[in-house]
Amino acid sequence: MKNSNNTKDICDENEMQVKVLMKHFENPKEREDLLKNINISAEFEMRYRGHFLFYGKDFIDYKLLRPYDKDRNEFLRILSNFMTTVLEDDCPPSWKKCKRPFWEELIFTHFPHVMRITPDQKQVEIFLFQLRMFIQWLDKRVGTTWFTVVDKYSKEAISDLKVCEQVLNTIFLRDFPQLHQKGFSPEQQIEIANESFKQCTKRWDSLFEVISIIDDQITVIKEFNTNISYYVKGLPTHLIFPELIMSGCIGRKRGTLLWEWFQTEGIYPQKGRKYLKLIN
Numbered sequence: 001m002k003n004s005n006n007t008k009d010i011c012d013e014n015e016m017q018v019k020v021l022m023k024h025f026e027n028p029k030e031r032e033d034l035l036k037n038i039n040i041s042a043e044f045e046m047r048y049r050g051h052f053l054f055y056g057k058d059f060i061d062y063k064l065l066r067p068y069d070k071d072r073n074e075f076l077r078i079l080s081n082f083m084t085t086v087l088e089d090d091c092p093p094s095w096k097k098c099k100r101p102f103w104e105e106l107i108f109t110h111f112p113h114v115m116r117i118t119p120d121q122k123q124v125e126i127f128l129f130q131l132r133m134f135i136q137w138l139d140k141r142v143g144t145t146w147f148t149v150v151d152k153y154s155k156e157a158i159s160d161l162k163v164c165e166q167v168l169n170t171i172f173l174r175d176f177p178q179l180h181q182k183g184f185s186p187e188q189q190i191e192i193a194n195e196s197f198k199q200c201t202k203r204w205d206s207l208f209e210v211i212s213i214i215d216d217q218i219t220v221i222k223e224f225n226t227n228i229s230y231y232v233k234g235l236p237t238h239l240i241f242p243e244l245i246m247s248g249c250i251g252r253k254r255g256t257l258l259w260e261w262f263q264t265e266g267i268y269p270q271k272g273r274k275y276l277k278l279i280n
Contacts (some may be wrong), residue, residue, distance in 0.1 A: 058095075169234070206224060249261075
C-alpha cells in the first residue's frame with residue numbers, strides 16, 4: 001500500500017532509529033561467501049554493515065595477506081571501528097572520496113581514544129607503522145595517492161601520541177598496579193576507586209585542556225565548555241605539558257581545595273581537538 005502524504009508519521013524523531021540493510025543473493029555461493037567473510041571479519045570486530053560498504057572487502061583481503069598477524073588484526077579493529085562506529089552514516093562512499101580530515105581524525109583523535117594499555121607501550125609505533133603499510137597497499141589496489149598525506153600526519157603525530165600513551169599507561173598503572181599480572185581481575189580495584197569517587201561532594205566528567213603545572217605537583221586544567229579552571233593533584237606532571245587534552249572524571253572532597261583525577265577516558269594531542277565533539 002502506498003502512502004504519499006503521511007511518511008513522517010511513521011517515525012518518531014525523538015526515538016532511536018535503526019537502519020536495516022538487506023542483501024539479495026544471486027546464488028547460494030554468494031551467501032556462503034558472505035558468511036565466510038563475516039567469520040573472518042569477526043577476528044578484527046568489524047560490524048556487519050562493513051560488508052555492505054566499499055571498504056569491507058578491502059579489509060578482509062588485506063587481513064588474509066597475513067591472517068595470523070596480531071598487529072594487523074589490531075590495526076584493522078581500530079580502522080573498522082572508526083568507519084562503522086564513529087563515522088557511521090557520514091562515512092565517505094569510496095577511498096577516493098576521502099578527504100585529508102578523514103586521516104587527520106583517525107590519527108589524532110580516534111586512535112588515542114581506543115589505544116590499548118600494554119606493558120611495552122609500543123601501540124603508537126605499531127599503529128602508525130601498520131597504517132603506512134595499509135596505505136601503500138591501498139594506493140596500489142585502488143589507485144589512490146594517500147601515502148604522502150598519511151606519512152606526513154604520522155611524522156607530525158608520533159611524538160605527541162607517544163606522550164599520550166605514556167600518560168595513559170602511567171595513570172592506569174597507578175590506579176591498577178597489578179594490571180599486567182596474570183590473573184588480574186579489575187573488579188575489586190574499580191570498586192575501590194568508585195567508593196573513593198562517591199566520597200567527593202563535587203564531581204565533573206568532561207574534556208579538559210592542560211593549562212600549566214604548578215610546583216611539579218599540581219596540574220591546572222580548563223574544562224572545554226565552561227572554560228572554568230581546576231587545580232588537580234595526582235596526575236603525572238613529569239609527562240604532562242600545556243595543551244594536552246584529557247577526557248575523564250575529577251572530584252573534590254568536602255573541606256579540600258584540590259580536585260583529584262579519578263577516571264581516564266582518553267588522552268589526546270592538541271591537533272585532535274577539533275574532532276573531539278564526535279566522541280565526547
